[in-house]
Amino acid sequence: MSGMQTPVGAMDWAWRLGLVAGAVPLLALAVWHCTDAFHRAVFACRRRGTRATRLPPGHMDLPFVGETLALLWYFHLARRPDGFVEAKRRRYGGAGGEGVDMYRTHLFGSPTVLVCSPASNKLVLQSPGSFGTGWPDPELVGLSSVINVHGSRHARLRGFIVAAVNSPNSLRSFAEVIQPRVAAPLRSWAAKGTITAATEIKKVTFENICRTFVSMEPSPATAKIDEWFAGLVAGLRAFQLDMPGTAFHHARKCRRKLNSVFREELDRRKKAKNLAAGEEEGGHGDLMSGLMQMEDEHGRRLGDDEVVDNIVSLVLGGYESTSSAITWAAYHLAKSPAVLAKLREENLAIAKEKNGASFITLDDISKMKYTAKVVEETIRLTNISPMLYRAALRDIEYRGYTIPKGWKVIVWIRSLHVDPKYYDDPLSFNPDRWDVFGGGERICAGNMLARLQLTIMLHHLSCGVAYFPHPRPIDGAAMSFTEL
Numbered sequence: 001m002s003g004m005q006t007p008v009g010a011m012d013w014a015w016r017l018g019l020v021a022g023a024v025p026l027l028a029l030a031v032w033h034c035t036d037a038f039h040r041a042v043f044a045c046r047r048r049g050t051r052a053t054r055l056p057p058g059h060m061d062l063p064f065v066g067e068t069l070a071l072l073w074y075f076h077l078a079r080r081p082d083g084f085v086e087a088k089r090r091r092y093g094g095a096g097g098e099g100v101d102m103y104r105t106h107l108f109g110s111p112t113v114l115v116c117s118p119a120s121n122k123l124v125l126q127s128p129g130s131f132g133t134g135w136p137d138p139e140l141v142g143l144s145s146v147i148n149v150h151g152s153r154h155a156r157l158r159g160f161i162v163a164a165v166n167s168p169n170s171l172r173s174f175a176e177v178i179q180p181r182v183a184a185p186l187r188s189w190a191a192k193g194t195i196t197a198a199t200e201i202k203k204v205t206f207e208n209i210c211r212t213f214v215s216m217e218p219s220p221a222t223a224k225i226d227e228w229f230a231g232l233v234a235g236l237r238a239f240q241l242d243m244p245g246t247a248f249h250h251a252r253k254c255r256r257k258l259n260s261v262f263r264e265e266l267d268r269r270k271k272a273k274n275l276a277a278g279e280e281e282g283g284h285g286d287l288m289s290g291l292m293q294m295e296d297e298h299g300r301r302l303g304d305d306e307v308v309d310n311i312v313s314l315v316l317g318g319y320e321s322t323s324s325a326i327t328w329a330a331y332h333l334a335k336s337p338a339v340l341a342k343l344r345e346e347n348l349a350i351a352k353e354k355n356g357a358s359f360i361t362l363d364d365i366s367k368m369k370y371t372a373k374v375v376e377e378t379i380r381l382t383n384i385s386p387m388l389y390r391a392a393l394r395d396i397e398y399r400g401y402t403i404p405k406g407w408k409v410i411v412w413i414r415s416l417h418v419d420p421k422y423y424d425d426p427l428s429f430n431p432d433r434w435d436v437f438g439g440g441e442r443i444c445a446g447n448m449l450a451r452l453q454l455t456i457m458l459h460h461l462s463c464g465v466a467y468f469p470h471p472r473p474i475d476g477a478a479m480s481f482t483e484l
């Protein structure tokens, strides 16, 4: 009897497995259709009785994850970040014609519109009343940070930051403080022979930011802070799954540690002020004490959380971006001998004019036109901020489409920087073209400081050092430097 049962049992299982194998994809397909249909239905209900418009073309994909995994796949695994948008352009045929180029999607847990053309990017970046900031997790960038606040609070903080880091006076003093600290490591790299450019440049940039922003000298404590910033950066655009082992979870932990270390520094300064009555907040004259002393029109100072949120944001905004830009500048120059020769010519001429003085000033920098173009071109091609985050504060109609209130908006600025419609041969490094730091009222508050740091590094690189790279930036760009 049992001999008869086996084939029947096996068939039974095969039948069940076949059913499951067939049903799972069908079910997934149904969920995929229903998710998009659900969002379209909600939109249609909300817009009933108003002028007929549509959601931008696209698809919301699966519930919750949406197209996040596809986006991360293009960035992390395929290493073709523009592939995500290119696939949409191919599928939806440019979406609404020239100048629109926007798509509905679901990313990082929110319904999102992706905007990719100069006209639609401008609409979003230059309509602050219609779009607020919309980072996937505002807590990671700091709830009361300049990046997250709006209106008069934003204008006041931004005014202070621009004056503190971007005004000619502050740039002059940054140039004095950081220059010896750029030139000395360059000499030591030459002595070492081969270095991993990404690691060493990051170290120099971080040490300079720590000194100028929070008066911290390199120590085991700053090494820890550096590690936490790396963890925070890794989670900024990660999938928002707050579970042990995920980048997002780790980033939240790092953010808490950074908050507490800068809070301790703040308390220490306040205590020191109490001990030395009359002296301003520790008297450091750095960005942190500036934030502690900043007053609004009613004489009200920033709260402790606001100081901490903003100092973390400023180090975050000014550190990783500048160090990657410097690394990529070195990489592109190494691969473009003609550009390097032109850069050397300009910088050697400036060095000669200075009659032996080894450090350049802000006035020298204003004369270095070709070096400025190298800086801009590096930032264009590297695309350090590939996308900017906003959220629609009301329904926004644009050329027959609506960006619904509450949806996130991702401004895909990298597509402009590498689109053959806007640049000839967009992937080639050609400094003889142009402007890169975002746009509108949130245009980078440290753009002049970033340019200054890159220029100083390029000056000392091109005047005193020749180098021969292995062209593999994925390994951190191993380079050898020789002192001339």
Ligand code: HEM
Pocket (backbone or CB within 6 Å): 146, 147, 148, 158, 161, 165, 313, 314, 317, 318, 319, 321, 322, 325, 379, 384, 385, 388, 389, 436, 437, 438, 439, 441, 442, 443, 444, 445, 446, 447, 449, 450
């Ligand atoms: C190569 C280096 C840098 C690049 C490519 C860069 C890029 C950008 C971009 C594209 C934005 C606009 C963000 C948006 O619209 O949402 C921005 C904002 C900002 N950046 Fe930079 N940045 C750089 C260096 C710096 C430095 C050195 C600082 C120093 C403090 C800084 C501080 C800021 C701040 C505070 C904001 C927010 C401005 C606001 O919301 O009003 N950045 N940056």
